[in-house]
Amino acid sequence: PYPHQPAPVVxxxxxxxxxxxxxxxxRRLIRIAGHDPAEALAELGxxxxxxxxxxxxxxxVSALVAAGLVDEVVxxxxxxxxxxxxxATDDLGVPSMPAAHRLTLISTTRLGDDxxxxxxxxxxxx
Numbered sequence: 001p002y003p004h005q006p007a008p009v010v011x012x013x014x015x016x017x018x019x020x021x022x023x024x025x026x027r028r029l030i031r032i033a034g035h036d037p038a039e040a041l042a043e044l045g046x047x048x049x050x051x052x053x054x055x056x057x058x059x060x061v062s063a064l065v066a067a068g069l070v071d072e073v074v075x076x077x078x079x080x081x082x083x084x085x086x087x088a089t090d091d092l093g094v095p096s097m098p099a100a101h102r103l104t105l106i107s108t109t110r111l112g113d114d115x116x117x118x119x120x121x122x123x124x125x126x
Contacts, residue, residue: 005025005026005027006027006053007027007028007029007030007049008022008025008027008029008030009029009030009031009032009040009044009049009052010022010029010030010031010032011032011034011035011037011040011060012033012034012035013033013034013035016029016031030044030047030049032044035063037060037063037064037067037069038067038069041069053074058086058087058088058089058090059090061088061089061090062089062090062091062092065089065092065101066092066093068121070121071120071121072106072118072119072120073103073117073118073119073120073121074116074117074118075088075116075117075118075119076111076114076115076116076117077114077115077117078113078114079113079114101121102121102122103119103120103121103122104119104120104121104122105117105118105119106118106119106120
């Protein structure tokens with residue numbers, strides 16, 4: 001375990017099985033009922049949590065992007081093509097390239113064969 005291990009947060013209403021790995025995490029699990037990402041972040045803020053690193057699937061990632069709640073994107077790119085139905089985000093309702101959610105590149109770091117890309121949402125006028 002790392003000395004500054006982040007607390008795991010689970011958003012949703014389904015029960016977590018007693019034998020789930022998250023229960024063995026060194027930090028206490030934080031459960032937030034519901035599916036509203038803005039309310040979840042507000043609740044974390046009330047608990048003094050100001051920084052959130054989301055490791056989630058396309059549903060939560062898309063909800064955060066659509067709600068304008070993403071401050072920074074940390075993406076790892078590997079030289080691998082998977083194909084299939086799994087995607088990084090669900091449909092964001094973007095009808096054309098000009099309407100796409102734009103990011104400003106902050107940094108790239110090579111990690112072996114992989115790339116770590118850090119970017120932030122582009123604000124109007126940039």
